[in-house]
Amino acid sequence: MVDHVFDFGQQVKMSEGISLSFDFREVLLTEIPNAIEIRRATQLDDRSGTDWWVDRLNNRPLSVDLKARGVDYGVRGQDDLALETWSVIEQGVIGWTRNPAKGSDYILWFWGDTKRWCLMPFPMLCKVFSILWQRWTEIYKTRRQTSNRNGYIYQSECVFVPRQVVWDSLVKRYSPTPLAKVT
Numbered sequence: 001m002v003d004h005v006f007d008f009g010q011q012v013k014m015s016e017g018i019s020l021s022f023d024f025r026e027v028l029l030t031e032i033p034n035a036i037e038i039r040r041a042t043q044l045d046d047r048s049g050t051d052w053w054v055d056r057l058n059n060r061p062l063s064v065d066l067k068a069r070g071v072d073y074g075v076r077g078q079d080d081l082a083l084e085t086w087s088v089i090e091q092g093v094i095g096w097t098r099n100p101a102k103g104s105d106y107i108l109w110f111w112g113d114t115k116r117w118c119l120m121p122f123p124m125l126c127k128v129f130s131i132l133w134q135r136w137t138e139i140y141k142t143r144r145q146t147s148n149r150n151g152y153i154y155q156s157e158c159v160f161v162p163r164q165v166v167w168d169s170l171v172k173r174y175s176p177t178p179l180a181k182v183t
Contacts, residue, residue: 024066024108027117028054032062032106049102049122062105065096065122072111080160081109081118085133085142089155098130118163120170128169136161 025038034056041050041063050063069082084095096102104122111117129136137159144157 023115024052024110024117027108027119028052028064031119032056034059035062045103049096049099049104063103064106064108065102065104067107067109068112069109070112072114072116074111074116074163075114078160079163080140081163081166082158083129083133083136083161083166084156084158085137086155086157089144089157091154095156095158098126098133100126100130102126120166124170124174125166128166128173131173132169133159136165 028038029035032054035054036057037055039053039055041053045053045063049065051066052064054062054064056062067082073080083097085098087093087095087099102122107120107122107125109118109120140159140161142157142159144155146153146155
């Protein structure tokens with residue numbers, strides 16, 4: 001199902017506009033241990049999956065890819081994450097979520113209308129999604145979008161997986177025995 005054609009440049013501007021209305025820097029500084037500074041990535045870094053670098057005291061910087069959604073369907077009973085199965089369907093280019101070459105350490109989703117956020121380690125998400133993406137596309141809603149990037153028209157596809165299902169899948173893969181609750 002394709003809703004309509006998106007202009008890539010307009011999508012980037014929308015995403016940047018939402019990110020400016022959200023204090024993601026405070027989230028990263030608070031939630032990542034020893035974080036001391038957040039800095040914008042270069043365009044070259046952005047092509048590898050890094051929007052922001054988190055500099056840390058006595059550690060290497062961490063790469064964060066921000067995923068903005070204007071509308072938070074979580075408050076409408078659909079608390080899901082948009083996970084990209086295909087980046088360019090016509091060329092068989094896999095989506096960012098299952099691309100092990102993506103250079104991100106973390107993905108930070110945020111929803112513009114509610115300011116809600118979700119921070120997840122990318123390497124673990126990538127592994128789990130690479131295993132489960134086909135099953136999830138059979139179970140959950142998928143959406144194709146047509147984009148126009150400098151006159152090049154292409155389609156990408158996302159599957160909208162409930163956030164809790166994603167977290168539960170990470171725990172099942174990386175912690176096969178039950179854990180005590182962290183308080």
